Amino acid sequence: xxxxxxxxxxxxxxxxxxxxxxxxxxxxGEHIGLIGANGEGKxxxxxxxxxxxxxxxxxxxxxxRVRVGYLDQHTVLEQGLTMRDVxxxxxxxxxxxxxxxxxxxxxxxxxxxxxxxxxxxxVGVIQDILTNNDFYTIDAKVEEIARGLGLDDIGLDRDVTxxxxxxxxxxxxxKLLLEKPDILLLxxxxxxxDEQHIEWLKRYLQEYENAFILISHDIPFLNxxxxxxxxxxxxxxxxxxxDYHHFLEVHEMKKQQLEAAYKRQQQExxxxxxxxxxxxxxxxTRNMAMSRQKxxxxxxxxxxxxxxxxxxxxxxxxxxxxxTIFETTNLVIGYDExxxxxxxxxxxxxxxxxxxxxxxxxxxxxxxxxxxxNKPLSGSIERGDYQEVGYFEQEAKSxxxxxxxxxxxxxxxxxxxxxxxxxxxCGLTTKHIESKIVVLSGGEKAxxxxxxxxxxxxxILLLxxxxxHLDVDAKDELKRALKEYKGSLLLISHxxxxxxxxxxxxxxxxxxxxxxx
Numbered sequence: 001x002x003x004x005x006x007x008x009x010x011x012x013x014x015x016x017x018x019x020x021x022x023x024x025x026x027x028x029g030e031h032i033g034l035i036g037a038n039g040e041g042k043x044x045x046x047x048x049x050x051x052x053x054x055x056x057x058x059x060x061x062x063x064x065r066v067r068v069g070y071l072d073q074h075t076v077l078e079q080g081l082t083m084r085d086v087x088x089x090x091x092x093x094x095x096x097x098x099x100x101x102x103x104x105x106x107x108x109x110x111x112x113x114x115x116x117x118x119x120x121x122x123v124g125v126i127q128d129i130l131t132n133n134d135f136y137t138i139d140a141k142v143e144e145i146a147r148g149l150g151l152d153d154i155g156l157d158r159d160v161t162x163x164x165x166x167x168x169x170x171x172x173x174x175k176l177l178l179e180k181p182d183i184l185l186l187x188x189x190x191x192x193x194d195e196q197h198i199e200w201l202k203r204y205l206q207e208y209e210n211a212f213i214l215i216s217h218d219i220p221f222l223n224x225x226x227x228x229x230x231x232x233x234x235x236x237x238x239x240x241x242x243d244y245h246h247f248l249e250v251h252e253m254k255k256q257q258l259e260a261a262y263k264r265q266q267q268e269x270x271x272x273x274x275x276x277x278x279x280x281x282x283x284x285t286r287n288m289a290m291s292r293q294k295x296x297x298x299x300x301x302x303x304x305x306x307x308x309x310x311x312x313x314x315x316x317x318x319x320x321x322x323x324t325i326f327e328t329t330n331l332v333i334g335y336d337e338x339x340x341x342x343x344x345x346x347x348x349x350x351x352x353x354x355x356x357x358x359x360x361x362x363x364x365x366x367x368x369x370x371x372x373x374n375k376p377l378s379g380s381i382e383r384g385d386y387q388e389v390g391y392f393e394q395e396a397k398s399x400x401x402x403x404x405x406x407x408x409x410x411x412x413x414x415x416x417x418x419x420x421x422x423x424x425x426c427g428l429t430t431k432h433i434e435s436k437i438v439v440l441s442g443g444e445k446a447x448x449x450x451x452x453x454x455x456x457x458x459x460i461l462l463l464x465x466x467x468x469h470l471d472v473d474a475k476d477e478l479k480r481a482l483k484e485y486k487g488s489l490l491l492i493s494h495x496x497x498x499x500x501x502x503x504x505x506x507x508x509x510x511x512x513x514x515x516x517x
Contacts, residue, residue, distance in 0.1 A: 002025045003027065006060050007059050008021050008057060010057040013439065019044075020235040026213065027211070028211060030228050034214065034230050035216075037473065038427075038447070043187055043441060046070065068181055068185060069179050071173055079159065079161045081160050083151060085160075087171070091135065094129070094133055101123055142178065150196070150360075151167075153358075153360065164395075170359070177204070182211075184208070186212060188469065190221055191465075192394075195496070197358075229242070229246075265302050276296070315485050317486055317487055320349070320386070321349055321384050321488075325347040326370055329382075330343070330378065330380070331369070331381060332376060333376055334365065338377055339514060340514060352502060352503040353491065353507055354502075354505070355491065356508055358510060367492065388456075388457055388458045391462045392449060394492070402435060403428065406452070407419045426450055428451075450478070454481070459487040460490070461485065465492050479502060483501065
């Protein structure tokens with residue numbers, strides 16, 4: 001029996017169609033990976049099945065009494081709440097049930113024997129629900145999940161508005177897991193998570209008995225937890241049993257079969273048209289020509305999907321800088337309190353370094369200190385000469401510009417045609433290029449920022465988790481471009497598969513942080 005049935009779903013934004021008559025089903029115990037390139041509509045699909053967005057056409061039907069938990073990166077957290085408050089709110093429905101139970105106890109003194117029996121039955125049902133959902137061990141459960149995702153290191157009494165992107169994701173994920181929903185809907189849950197906590201989440205999902213739908217571009221993570229693939233492409237949604245690698249094999253085979261059928265049909269159409277053109281005017285062959293024309297008119301013509309534009313990243317390189325990129329002496333980074341021990345670090349021209357380690361230990365703070373955005377608490381930073389730095393921030397500021405306006409603002413000397421060409425090279429279509437940035441998916445926004453970065457002449461790149469939200473093709477292309485880049489690179493990443501072949505050195509920041517990890 002289906003837990004969720006979606007039938008004949010169609011949806012679009014303006015003149016841009018996202019889905020056309022798609023169907024979907026979720027069965028008990030299925031672990032589904034929802035995949036597709038940036039902008040194909042994965043998050044839109046999640047918003048439709050959770051009721052946050054109404055489809056243009058089609059039906060979405062959930063089984064009765066199914067509790068759905070959705071990890072939405074865009075949830076607004078209220079100022080003044082602590083992390084503990086947010087985690088405890090996962091049990092809100094149980095607290096309401098306890099209130100109902102206490103009210104029943106109060107009314108029992110004045111109840112008739114028949115009413116008393118009914119109330120005792122109700123109390124028994126509520127008591128069972130409270131016990132089965134760990135109501136009497138709420139504090140212990142909060143502490144356990146907080147430890148698993150590293151939230152106890154941040155401090156559960158911290159205000160939620162002070163959290164970084166990674167800490168916020170961990171908090172929302174922890175709350176969701178505490179709610180113990182019947183179905184989990186996870187939209188890129190590994191974004192902003194460090195390796196240790198990605199591993200923890202992987203184990204959790206492998207042992208998860210209920211069904212879930214997972215959107216992720218992290219293929220090793222996806223492959224380790226799912227057993228069904230739904231692929232979103234060209235307004236269609238197709239189901240494949242097995243993991244991502246099996247999907248690739250079957251998808252490629254279907255694509256080749258379709259291309260072969262298309263070639264055969266095109267050859268037949270050409271022959272039929274040629275016969276009709278040569279014979280329709282002659283009386284003796286007119287009937288045969290009309291017969292061929294009817295066959296042409298009735299033919300169900302095969303159409304090949306248009307190839308999506310593949311991104312091509314090529315970093316523009318500035319003049320060669322001096323040999324020393326930076327050298328620190330007794331550098332202590334942080335804000336109100338130190339995040340590091342005194343650091344003596346040195347980076348030389350041509351080095352490509354990955355900064356790794358748990359979230360919240362100061363990797364981004366180090367980048368900002370080296371850029372001069374943050375002042376160090378003590379110590380000094382000596383930078384070399386002739387440096388042209390390109391910086392990719394983990395969390396970009398929101399913009400109300402169109403893609404064209406956003407790039408034009410940084411490169412006013414370019415013509416509109418050149419701006420459009422630059423954005424198209426990053427894998428964005430005409431419709432994306434003319435759209436406002438706020439309506440784009442996370443991956444499309446990242447491509448706009450990468451467009452600005454690759455068109456600036458640089459000799460040093462500082463990249464803070466650049467692969468978050470990027471689809472597989474864009475990630476592979478970025479990796480290729482960084483391997484070819486002749487300049488120096490300082491990269492924060494939690495994906496060994498991405499940085500392993502790119503960098504010359506790996507600095508584990510857990511060795512010098514003052515934070516407990």
